[in-house]
Structure formats: C-alpha cells, structure tokens
Amino acid sequence: MLNKKSVDDINVKGQRVLVRCDFNVPLKDGKITDENRLVAALPTIKKLIADGGKVILCSHLGKPKGEPKPELSLAPVAVRLSELLGQEVKFAADDNVVGENAKAAVAAMQDGEVVLLQNTRYRAEETKNGEAFSKELASLADVFVNDAFGTAHRAHCSNVGVTEYVETSVVGYLMQKEIDFLGNAVNNPVRPFVAILGGAKVADKLNVISNLLEKCDTLIIGGGMAYTFLKAKGYEVGTSLVDDTKIDYCKEMMDKAEKLGKKLLLPVDTTIAKEFPNPIDAEIEVSVVDSDAIPADKMGLDIGTKTAELYAEAVKSAKTVVWNGPMGVFENPILAKGTIAVAKSLAETDATTIIGGGDSAAAVNQLGFGAQMSHISTGGGASLEFLEGKDLPGVVAANDK
Ligand code: AMP
Numbered sequence: 552m553l554n555k556k557s558v559d560d561i562n563v564k565g566q567r568v569l570v571r572c573d574f575n576v577p578l579k580d581g582k583i584t585d586e587n588r589l590v591a592a593l594p595t596i597k598k599l600i601a602d603g604g605k606v607i608l609c610s611h612l613g614k615p616k617g618e619p620k621p622e623l624s625l626a627p628v629a630v631r632l633s634e635l636l637g638q639e640v641k642f643a644a645d646d647n648v649v650g651e652n653a654k655a656a657v658a659a660m661q662d663g664e665v666v667l668l669q670n671t672r673y674r675a676e677e678t679k680n681g682e683a684f685s686k687e688l689a690s691l692a693d694v695f696v697n698d699a700f701g702t703a704h705r706a707h708c709s710n711v712g713v714t715e716y717v718e719t720s721v722v723g724y725l726m727q728k729e730i731d732f733l734g735n736a737v738n739n740p741v742r743p744f745v746a747i748l749g750g751a752k753v754a755d756k757l758n759v760i761s762n763l764l765e766k767c768d769t770l771i772i773g774g775g776m777a778y779t780f781l782k783a784k785g786y787e788v789g790t791s792l793v794d795d796t797k798i799d800y801c802k803e804m805m806d807k808a809e810k811l812g813k814k815l816l817l818p819v820d821t822t823i824a825k826e827f828p829n830p831i832d833a834e835i836e837v838s839v840v841d842s843d844a845i846p847a848d849k850m851g852l853d854i855g856t857k858t859a860e861l862y863a864e865a866v867k868s869a870k871t872v873v874w875n876g877p878m879g880v881f882e883n884p885i886l887a888k889g890t891i892a893v894a895k896s897l898a899e900t901d902a903t904t905i906i907g908g909g910d911s912a913a914a915v916n917q918l919g920f921g922a923q924m925s926h927i928s929t930g931g932g933a934s935l936e937f938l939e940g941k942d943l944p945g946v947v948a949a950n951d952k
Pocket of ligand 1: 749750751752755774775776792851852853875876877878879880881882909910
C-alpha cells in the first residue's frame with residue numbers, strides 16, 4: 552500500500568486546493584478523441600467539491616515547448632469537464648498560466664467551485680522544475696493534490712516543484728489506485744505472475760525486463776524486441792528489427808531467467824512480410840513461419856498463430872498479469888492479430904490484469920476489451936518506470952502518512 556497522505560487525510564473546507572491532473576488527452580480539430588484521462592480524474596475532483604474546497608485544476612497538454620499555442624489550450628477540456636461533472640469548470644484563459652486572469656478567477660471562487668488553469672507547459676520553466684513558476688503555482692493554493700500519474704516520473708513545477716512551497720501535499724484517488732495496482736502486482740503478486748512485454752525496442756525496456764524477471768514467474772516477450780532475443784539464440788531473423796548492441800544483454804537475460812528458474816517465453820513462430828508496411832495500415836502480404844526459419848530477406852512484424860496460443864495458455868494459468876507493449880505492428884489490422892489474441896486472453900481470465908499505459912492501453916480500448924481489465928494505467932512512461940523499480944518523483948514529493 553502507498554504510504555502517502557491522500558485526499559482522505561485532509562480537510563479542504565474553504566481551502567484553495569490546487570490539483571495537478573493529467574488532462575493530456577488526444578485532440579483532433581479541437582475535439583477530445585479519448586476522454587479516459589478526464590473520466591479517471593473525476594473521483595478526486597468530485598470528492599474535493601463535495602468537501603467544500605475551492606478546486607483549482609492544472610495540467611499540461613501536449614508539447615507547446617514553453618510558449619502559448621492556441622491549438623494546445625486546455626479550453627476544450629474545461630468544456631468537457633463541465634459536462635462530466637454537471638457543474639461549471641471556469642477556464643482561466645491566461646498565457647502566463649498564473650497571470651492576472653488566473654489570479655482574479657481564483658480570488659473570486661466560492662467553496663465547491665472549480666477553475667481550470669491554462670496548459671502548464673505554456674511556461675518554459677515548467678519542465679525544468681524552475682523555482683519562480685513553482686512559487687507562482689503555490690501562491691494560488693493552501694493545499695496541493697497530485698493526481699497526475701501520467702507525469703509522476705517527471706520532476707516538473709506543477710507536480711514536484713510546487714510541493715516545496717505548499718505546506719500540505721497529498722495524492723489523489725487516481726494516483727493511489729495506479730500505485731496500488733502496479734505496486735501490488737510487482738511487489739506482492741498473487742502467483743503465478745505473468746508479465747508480458749512487447750513494443751519496438753529492447754533498449755527502451757532493459758531495466759523493465761531485468762526487474763520483472765526477478766519478480767514474475769513467467770516473462771513473455773513479443774513485438775519488435777523479440778527479434779533481438781531470437782538473434783541472441785542464434786536464429787536468422789532476416790530484416791527484422793534488431794539491436795545488435797543488445798544481443799549480449801538478451802543472452803544475459805536468458806541466463807538470468809534460467810538461474811532464477813523463471814520461464815522466459817519467446818515467439819515460436821512469427822508473421823513475416825517483405826517489408827514494413829507503408830503507410831503503416833497498408834494492405835500487406837504476410838505468411839507465418841517458425842521463428843528459426845525466417846528467410847534472410849523477410850521481416851518479422853507480429854507473433855505467429857502458435858505463439859499467440861502459447862501466450863494465451865500462459866495467461867490462462869496466471870493469477871496476476873501485467874502487460875506493456877504490443878505483440879506486433881498492431882496499427883495494421885493484418886499485423887494486429889497477435890496483439891488481439893493476447894488482449895482477448897487477458898479479457899477472458901479472472902486473474903488481476905493490469906495494462907501499462909501507452910500503446911497497449913490504446914490497443915485494449917480500441918478492441919473493446921477495456922471494461923474487462925482490472926486496471927488500465929493512464930501513464931505509459933510512468934508505469935514503465937514503476938515496473939523498472941524506480942521511485943516516481945511525483946509520488947515521492949507528497950507528504951508521508
Ligand atoms: P513501444 O512504443 O515501444 O511500445 O512500441 C510500439 C510500437 O512498436 C508500435 O508502433 C508497433 O508498431 C511497433 N512494433 C511492434 N512490433 C514490431 C515489429 N515486429 N517490428 C517493428 N515494429 C514493431
């Protein structure tokens with residue numbers, strides 16, 4: 552359990568409460584195309600409203616790189632949040648984020664009202680954890696609540712710097728839920744614990760592989776990163792994505808698995824094509840071959856059918872499953888079969904199933920399996936760093952219980 556003070560441990564009646572949320576939602580033509588992160592933030596916001604706080608919300612959105620970019624304004628989030636909450640969320644349009652407009656909006660607040668500040672990354676200091684902007688944010692608030700798991704692996708003004716200048720800093724319900732699910736899975740799992748890793752590169756997941764091998768019973772590898780492992784086994788992998796500098800690392804991990812008595816599952820067959828699809832969702836001619844029979848001029852782009860069955864079997868016998876990263880180039884329907892098969896096996900098990908954010912979360916939601924998972928993380932990078940066993944600065948900064 553997370554040993555940090557939460558919104559349940561404070562009294563916010565009449566207090567100005569600055570809440571760092573993760574409203575970094577995808578936008579298309581000014582419309583929010585996936586509102587999961589907004590919905591995930593509601594329990595904390597509702598609790599603070601019900602308790603009579605003056606609720607000041609803040610977040611970043613995209614990468615405006617330290618200057619106002621109208622297309623990355625949080626204005627559409629204020630509109631949608633008002634609908635979701637059933638009460639007005641006043642948008643404090645302010646290119647300085649904490650400028651005269653924002654200060655006036657906060658000064659005019661009554662208990663139980665909600666104001667949303669402008670995109671914190673309009674300010675260049677935000678991602679540098681600069682002192683001045685941290686102080687400005689803190690000047691708006693009596694209490695700080697961090698509910699932005701998606702940025703918890705970064706030390707920025709609005710989630711870490713600000714805590715130095717506000718007496719009380721606690722975590723929100725979403726942060727608590729994320730850390731409880733991921734923490735229990737990794738540090739106190741009901742066994743068997745199966746971890747599934749996919750995605751493009753081994754290099755991005757070095758520490759995750761190593762840490763999870765120690766914690767899990769079975770580690771399943773798929774996606775582009777599998778081919779470096781297969782090459783390390785001495786197989787011909789054709790033109791598949793391979794990181795030659797990580798072959799020794801993969802050998803080390805296979806040795807480590809053997810020494811620890813852990814199962815490390817690699818694809819036994821693979822879906823191959825002549826080249827990477829261009830555009831990514833182009834019609835493409837594929838075939839399936841055993842992993843030790845990839846022709847020199849072919850590229851592996853998804854796990855094969857036997858592998859999908861093998862991985863689904865491993866999931867069936869698990870009591871805890873953590874999944875991060877697609878099994879193939881899932882953006883292409885022809886190459887999404889492995890990812891779909893794994894998603895389906897997770898949806899069908901009664902094990903605790905936890906989806907790391909990013910691509911795997913998007914895949915699970917797109918495929919309509921979202922509701923069948925125990926927990927879908929709102930933070931890709933943050934959940935990966937957590938799975939590496941790292942402390943997240945955004946969590947560390949909150950007051951201990
Ligand atoms: P990541 O960002 O590391 O989670 O990787 C996700 C990306 O990996 C997706 O865009 C996939 O298309 C890509 N990917 C998955 N499998 C392969 C593969 N076999 N070859 C190349 N890219 C892949």
